[in-house]
Amino acid sequence: MGVCPSATMSLLTDNFTGALHPWARPEVLTCTPWGAPIIWDGTFDPDVAKQEATQQNLTIGLTVFAVGRYLEKYLERFLLTAEQHFMAGQRVVYYVFTERPGAVPRVALGPGRRLRVERVVRERRWQDVSMARMRTLHAALGGRLGREAHFVFCMDVDQHFSGTFGPEALAESVAQLHSWHYHWPRWLLPFERDAHSAAVMARGEGDFYYHAAVFGGSVAALRDLTAHCARGLAWDRARGLEARWHDESHLNKFFWLHKPAKVLSPEFCWSPDLGPRAEIRRPRLLWAPKEYRLLRD
Ligand code: 2GW
Numbered sequence: 001m002g003v004c005p006s007a008t009m010s011l012l013t014d015n016f017t018g019a020l021h022p023w024a025r026p027e028v029l030t031c032t033p034w035g036a037p038i039i040w041d042g043t044f045d046p047d048v049a050k051q052e053a054t055q056q057n058l059t060i061g062l063t064v065f066a067v068g069r070y071l072e073k074y075l076e077r078f079l080l081t082a083e084q085h086f087m088a089g090q091r092v093v094y095y096v097f098t099e100r101p102g103a104v105p106r107v108a109l110g111p112g113r114r115l116r117v118e119r120v121v122r123e124r125r126w127q128d129v130s131m132a133r134m135r136t137l138h139a140a141l142g143g144r145l146g147r148e149a150h151f152v153f154c155m156d157v158d159q160h161f162s163g164t165f166g167p168e169a170l171a172e173s174v175a176q177l178h179s180w181h182y183h184w185p186r187w188l189l190p191f192e193r194d195a196h197s198a199a200v201m202a203r204g205e206g207d208f209y210y211h212a213a214v215f216g217g218s219v220a221a222l223r224d225l226t227a228h229c230a231r232g233l234a235w236d237r238a239r240g241l242e243a244r245w246h247d248e249s250h251l252n253k254f255f256w257l258h259k260p261a262k263v264l265s266p267e268f269c270w271s272p273d274l275g276p277r278a279e280i281r282r283p284r285l286l287w288a289p290k291e292y293r294l295l296r297d
């Protein structure tokens, strides 16, 4: 569990001068009710996190699926920008899941960084492409990926890095605040409400609405997460159901039952369509514009 203190003003300001503490972000929530830090720009020292990670000699996995048109459209930029911004200076192994290994762009990788390509079958419906990821990830975490990485991030491919995404984001389990919903009242959050679905959340349940475009953690924690979500998806399918936001609904249910050890602010996965906001200082990942009509059936 987290150790962040409750954010009282006396901790945020200097007793004598009243000046704001250099690591304070008094305008945003920086700690969950269960004591996990919510990481905002300026609340951590990136050099400290970097040093700690280097001392531990970590290998960090980054998984991404690029199936069908998403391969040509998004993968190269995702990887090129990850080379610039994702866990710079650490040992990194990318896992690209695709049905066309030969079409994966050859991106020049920095020292200590490697890319593995895993073949997956192409699902017919886009909802199935997205949902099949949980099952595939679970298997990969039980195989080579799980043996070679200590921590893993699982990400959507339709986004690119725009700022440092470093070891400050690492923890036993990590959830991403959804940039559309982080300031919405809880009753409006788009959780699954159908009581027959494994992903159901009753009124009054749910801490935050998390985005499935970024989640991470230790191999063991992610084995649990992916097993839970794959099981829920299969349970729903057997009953002819599909949760409102597919795998994301099940992810939200998992993090309600098993609180994340760290939460990333919307700066870590920002939607440029929302425009500039005072509290969004330095976005780390930017969503590609949604082209649903073009790309979805
Ligand atoms: C998905 C939707 C429509 C058409 C195509 C695809 C598609 C997705 C595809 O053709 N090929 C492919 O590789 N994907 C992978 O699935 C890719 O990694 C992509 O980033 C991911 C999720 O699909 P995406 O990014 O189009 O969906 P979003 O951005 O609306 O995602 C949120 O909701 C999803 C469930 O509906 C997932 O939970 C996702 O993690 C969320 O970010």
Ligand code: MN
Residues within 6 Å of the ligand: 156, 157, 158, 213
């Ligand atoms: Mn996406």
